[in-house]
Amino acid sequence: MANSKQLYWEDIAVEMEIPQLTKIATTQMLVQWAGASGDLNPHHYDAGTPLAAATGGIIVHGALKRQWLVQLMTDWIGSKGILKKFSCQYRAIDKPRSMKDFTDPLDGETWLCRGNVTKKYEEDGICYTDCNIWIENGTGQKTTLGSATVILPAKE
Amino acid sequence: MSNDIKAKVEELKQKYIGTIGEPTVMEVEWGSIKRFAQAVGDQNPLWNDAEFARKTEYGQVICPPGFFGWAAKSKPGLSGLTAKMMGEFAVSGFPGVLDGGMEYEFNIPIHPGDIIISSGKIADIYAKEGRTGASIFGVVEITYTNQNGDVVAKSRATLIGRQA
Numbered sequence A: 001m002a003n004s005k006q007l008y009w010e011d012i013a014v015e016m017e018i019p020q021l022t023k024i025a026t027t028q029m030l031v032q033w034a035g036a037s038g039d040l041n042p043h044h045y046d047a048g049t050p051l052a053a054a055t056g057g058i059i060v061h062g063a064l065k066r067q068w069l070v071q072l073m074t075d076w077i078g079s080k081g082i083l084k085k086f087s088c089q090y091r092a093i094d095k096p097r098s099m100k101d102f103t104d105p106l107d108g109e110t111w112l113c114r115g116n117v118t119k120k121y122e123e124d125g126i127c128y129t130d131c132n133i134w135i136e137n138g139t140g141q142k143t144t145l146g147s148a149t150v151i152l153p154a155k156e
Numbered sequence B: 001m002s003n004d005i006k007a008k009v010e011e012l013k014q015k016y017i018g019t020i021g022e023p024t025v026m027e028v029e030w031g032s033i034k035r036f037a038q039a040v041g042d043q044n045p046l047w048n049d050a051e052f053a054r055k056t057e058y059g060q061v062i063c064p065p066g067f068f069g070w071a072a073k074s075k076p077g078l079s080g081l082t083a084k085m086m087g088e089f090a091v092s093g094f095p096g097v098l099d100g101g102m103e104y105e106f107n108i109p110i111h112p113g114d115i116i117i118s119s120g121k122i123a124d125i126y127a128k129e130g131r132t133g134a135s136i137f138g139v140v141e142i143t144y145t146n147q148n149g150d151v152v153a154k155s156r157a158t159l160i161g162r163q164a
Helices: A027-037 A062-077 B003-016 B030-040 B050-054 B080-091
Strands: A017-023 A082-090 A111-123 A126-136 A142-151 B024-027 B098-106 B115-130 B133-145 B151-162
Touching: A017 A062, A017 A126, A027 A062, A027 B030, A062 A082, A062 A111, A062 A126, A062 A142, A062 B030, A062 B098, A111 A142, B003 B080, B003 B115, B003 B133, B080 B115, B080 B133, B080 B151
Parallel strands: none
Antiparallel strands: A017 A111, A082 A142, A082 B098, A111 A126, A126 A142, B024 B115, B098 B151, B115 B133, B133 B151
């Protein structure tokens, strides 16, 4: 995990940045994700399918990008934090790296999962923190946009 | 927006909004949780480390938010209700399935051994027209309930058919 320290309500300040999460995707990882998630859409592993031709090649599963953003939040909030709400939308396609051999990828895109705090508030005695989250590619283009709400414990 | 598309959207709305699909029963197993987490690259001990999880308020490992287990019988393709809706979009001239996004609300943690029942409903259908053509959007709302009848989570998925 990027950050194993527990995050508390008192640590939150509006505009603070969530620790960034770096991700790559390879065709092999997409196969692994397809098996683990049950999404067998050939758009994500079959360069010969017309679905891939329409996008200039195999694309990363939206759901995998979504799960990266979930990890961005769960890494940050620690085992006592709770992810309450989450949303994301895909604005651009992302392409995986091909594999050089059995274990190593060729060069390609690296993505940054990022976010910041937009609001901190109490409602019915529960402490909520709202965040903007996104994935940006190597040129800084935001390919996925989202938001999340977490509940954090108060320091004892 | 062209009247043809407006009329088509109205027709689809009349036909589909409120339609509820067959519930799916999913089994939650730690092995599939770990495999899911590994595919994400997510090493959080809450889903990966039984000793660690035992010492937390959860008392045992939990699912990463967004994992709801596996249907006992699953096959490639969209689930019944979503497949039906996207099939209708395709026949209307808006083929393909693009994942437009997802919203989640998480209520109760899910543990290995839980049985999750997911029930989906078509909540909205609308269209947008842009420079590159029109798209029809379908929104499916799913409620996830555990073996105790408690709602563990809700989701709202948007799927897009693009004008051929």
